[in-house]
Amino acid sequence: MPGAVTLNTRKIVILGSRSVGKSSLVKQFVDNHFAESYYPTIETSATKTIRYQGVDYPCELIDTAGQDEFSQLNSQYAIGIHGYVLVYSIASRKSFEMIQIVYDKILNYTGLPSVPAIIVGSKSDLRTSRRVDAQEGQQLARENQAAWIEASALQNQNVARVFELCLEEIEKTNAPPPPPKSSGCLVM
Numbered sequence: 001m002p003g004a005v006t007l008n009t010r011k012i013v014i015l016g017s018r019s020v021g022k023s024s025l026v027k028q029f030v031d032n033h034f035a036e037s038y039y040p041t042i043e044t045s046a047t048k049t050i051r052y053q054g055v056d057y058p059c060e061l062i063d064t065a066g067q068d069e070f071s072q073l074n075s076q077y078a079i080g081i082h083g084y085v086l087v088y089s090i091a092s093r094k095s096f097e098m099i100q101i102v103y104d105k106i107l108n109y110t111g112l113p114s115v116p117a118i119i120v121g122s123k124s125d126l127r128t129s130r131r132v133d134a135q136e137g138q139q140l141a142r143e144n145q146a147a148w149i150e151a152s153a154l155q156n157q158n159v160a161r162v163f164e165l166c167l168e169e170i171e172k173t174n175a176p177p178p179p180p181k182s183s184g185c186l187v188m
């Protein structure tokens with residue numbers, strides 16, 4: 001049933017500064033379409049099924065308005081959310097610096113030590129205007145136990161990977177802990 005909420009439904013929120021390409025990533029992923037024109041988002045939601053380890057997960061992708069350091073995190077983006085796509089533009093240091101601020105707001109709101117997340121360096125096609133090195137993105141992700149990738153909605157590069165990796169982060173957290181290692185010694 002289209003749009004039905006099932007046990008497998010996962011809610012993913014896309015956050016980041018204004019104009020970093022959040023809507024463009026979602027549009028490219030869901031509709032295979034890229035628009036040059038810029039319309040600031042208020043909030044939209046789209047659904048697409050993503051497969052992970054042979055299981056289909058209908059994912060609700062919640063595309064948000066751009067944040068700045070003064071924006072308050074809407075409670076809707078903290079409660080009942082399974083995973084986060086945190087987007088900066090590789091051509092904007094300010095948008096990169098916003099990632100930690102937004103991530104900390106999520107932790108603050110949820111009271112959790114970490115949440116399933118992927119940090120995305122968007123507009124990777126803008127090579128000559130690059131202001132954030134790949135290594136910096138990777139390090140930020142490591143520090144926050146998040147995944148990381150660079151993507152271009154314009155060139156449709158790594159766009160599907162963004163959402164697949166986010167789902168992977170979510171399901172890693174949901175996975176039961178591995179069985180304890182056998183010591184080779186059985187205590188009866």
Ligand SMILES: Nc1nc2c(ncn2[C@@H]2O[C@H](COP(=O)(O)OP(=O)(O)OP(=O)(O)O)[C@@H](O)[C@H]2O)c(=O)[nH]1
Pocket residue numbers: 016017018019020021022023024025035036037038039040041042064065066067122123124125126151152153154155
């Ligand atoms: N070169 C390039 N431009 C992009 C890319 N993705 C988005 N853009 C452009 O960047 C501008 C902003 O894109 P949006 O997707 O609307 O950005 P947003 O983050 O949703 O913006 P807000 O709704 O204000 O938060 C638009 O003019 C897009 O065409 C990309 O991968 N490469």
